[in-house]
Amino acid sequence: MKLPRVLFWHCLLIMCGFYTSVFAQSIESEFDKFDQIYQNELGSTQGCNQPELGVFRVCSDVLRNDGNAPFILHHNKPTSKVIVLFHGLSDSPYYLKSIAQSLHQQGHNVVVALLPGHGKKNADMDMQDYALSDRWREHVSIIMNFSVGLGQDRYMGGFSTGGVLATEYMLLNPNQSKGLMLFSGALALQPNIETLTKVWGIQWLMKVMDGEYTGQGDNPYKYSSVARFAAGELMEVINSVRNIMEDKKPNMPIFSAHSEADATIPISGVKDLLARNLGDSEAFFIDEKLDVCHADLVINQQQAEAMSNDTSSTDISLSCSGPSANPEHANMLKAVLSFMSQH
Template identity: 45%
Template sequence: MGKATVMSMLLLLFSVCTHAQSDLDDAFDKFSALYKQRFGQIRACLNPTTTRFSVCSPALRNDGNAPYILHHSKPTEKVVVLLHGLSDSPFYMRGIAQALFDKGMNVIVPLNVGHGQLVADDDMSDSDLAERWKEHLNDVIAIAPELGNKIYLGGFSTGGALVVDHYLHHPENVAGIMLFSGALALDSGVEKLSRIWGIQWIAGLLDGEYITHGPNPYKYPTIASFAGLELMEVINDIRDQLAQGKTVDVPVFAAHSQADSTTPISGIEDLLAHTTATNTFFVIDKGYKLCHANLVMNQAMVNDLHFNKQNVDLRDPCAVPTKNPLFSQMIMMMDSFVDN
């Protein structure tokens, strides 16, 4: 092989690599712009890595609350958007995101509106909060084609409700849905309360100032009643779409605990009854007594929480975060799902 041929091949390889990185740089710029517009100021994150692009801001409680993208420095065949739950942060998607990244996928983990902030009172009491949640997810999903060809949508708790709602309104270009403790139904008391006329206005008054600091550095100490009612709006929208005859025509992976009293498993069962593709339902028996938020937790995440047990009511079995004892099995089932 002549020197000219070798040089031509090197130049071609350099051109391909540069183009791929340029494509990701554009996606990173768009991702950053979403949070610069929201917070007004962003900054470099501490402890950066070559495979993790994070967007930090002085407005956040800490860098663990920051949105991020796990990437392979080029577009991949499949890309996943993973949205966290109500009152928590992208930290809670860490174990699942890493598993998908290890499968060779780029993974986008956004920060939902009103979350992870030092001050969140204005956002979490905004009468347009549910719509802002939906708009932000739409904006993030619009970036996904630059990172991969087949787009999967995943969500934990409220994030699960929002990705299902997005699919029912915009089913195009979605290859599959993944739900972890998906909030497609709430405690019966909350559901009944949501039917009272004017209850959101009353809830906003009763909530008072939204408290963001507590024993968990990556989750607010309480869920405001107003925000829970905004979630109920999303759930009701999903139910209305299904009642009108819409179906989910892409494969669904759902992992849920039978002991989950926050988001009863019946909501997932109802959704799966309106699907047409082959689904994977990972059910954790009620005998494990696995709490809602702990389904997405592995031991490494529990260790990294450095949860402060002081001033916590230890009589509540869900007060202190613990690992999902079947986390590895859940990931194995998820891996099999995305392989198909």
Template identity: 55%
Template sequence: MKSLFTTLLLGLTLAFYVSGSVLNAQSLDTAFDRFAQIYQQELGSTQGCQEPKLQEFAVCSSALRGDGNAPYILHHGKPTDKVIVLFHGLSDSPFFLRSIAGAFHLEGYNVVVALLPGHGLLNADADMQDSELANRWRKRVADISELAINLGDSKYIGGFSTGGALATEYVLKQPGEYKGLLLFSGALRLDSTVETLANVWGMRWVAKLMDGDYQTAGRNPVKYPKVSTYAALQLVDVISSVREKIKQKSVLNLPIFVAHSQADATTLIQGVKDLMAANQGQNKFFEIPLSENVCHADLVISDTQLQDMHYDMSNLGEVEACSVPQANPLHTAMIAAAITYLNEN
């Protein structure tokens, strides 16, 4: 009788385990299928990546400048207790979030790194002059947020630069959906001249003329040579939306992690400080001193990323400050602070 009972117990345990494994696999497959579908619709066609990696689901395409620009999901073969959704910045690509996403993945979390519309492309001229570009970014955030529920129990959202602004706008519009917000060089305030020009009548038409035939090829294979002026004005619309919601006393009550450099002349640090002041939840601020001279785009770059970027350093000549990528000397400490934030919240 005891032997029969043991056999039945083992059988039930095995059935439960197999059933759970199947459900986990189905949950991930649902997320992967939707992730691939989003980019098939946008890029026209997708293909296998040249160097597929373990525990990574990436969507590559001949429409992209290269596989380094591809969106990806770092996973553990099953839903995890937390899933982190990240978005990159204006003119760059998911590559810039590689070190951050990789560190979170090593902590045991599933991580989604999306590609925003108009980015990573061989030809981005039409996208960078699209009057609906900001709304397309917003839809991408919403679509990725929807599929992320299949990857983890608690969702966290964040991003670098423009990606951070979009993530902030989303949590203000959808309070309660995400458990936390992570901002890296969050674009919540630009130079006052840029923001003022954005409100001048006819400036968007002028911006298109200034951009001309928007070029995507340059020294950096994972970033466009320059920021589209027209797209930057679309970013100002997102920033204005964030400010308006804060002004309307929209409830912001969640743990926020912020990493920002005092030397950042692209997205001014006061923007993230204003957000933290309005937040009713706990803030964790990794503020990089002015003396470290960390430029805006360099905050997210590690030494390994800098090597993997394959930036063309030939015949550079005299260069402007912050025009050539450098690794953030405090990158390791920044990642450690972000991981502590996730583990505590």
């Protein structure tokens, strides 16, 4: 029998000798709020199979497994800096695990959200929802508003699609975050895909081509393919960011990590953002000769070993069979920690 979520944390903290000193400024009530957000999104939540000290994870029977669940890495109290991260299209919070852990070890509370339509056993309706991009945006706003209770200064960022959603939010809400972190940030798609998304009625055609979308595959933390329809929704967000920047140049601290060999998300998009940015920009670009694929940028060896990959399906955007650990992962983490310590 699983302990109720709040009771579990009480017992664990007492066992570790932290209760008296920590709960005077506890963020325990924030865990219930986080759980409620995902009850609303997923329909139901439940206790996780393997609770961890310092981790609050919201699990659900709707999700493929607990590794797809959103989570908070916390210090049992508000911290001076809070970091909110969003994952990419077709993947899950697991992809940001090693980055989140590194930021948490630096002393920050870290929130890793689950975007609508992701991590599910059945994602067909979500990945063909004409309101999908707006649902992503709404969720980003909800999570950012929630994060106020976890500390003083907020920072945000994300991997791939999560990166462009964070960029759009910061451009529209410049006073809500102190800095932006992008990992393979989806600020552009391949030219042929961008051209295709401009064709009238293409979203309907993509929906037909996707058929009954199923994300089930060998990788337990990522759908087996990217839904064409959802890629069109991503392009809508990218175009929104471009339109916003035409009216007003970004002015914020930005850290961007990207592989020059990325065949899924061209590096040109983030280079354009950094060139336009009036604030402090820091780039960690991985040399093309290392051939680091798009999704591999954010994963270390431990994550790579925990995944397997379904290569039986053809994806319109992914050219790498993966997953493989980023050989520059450790140096990338040093760079992002340096960025955080300076801003």
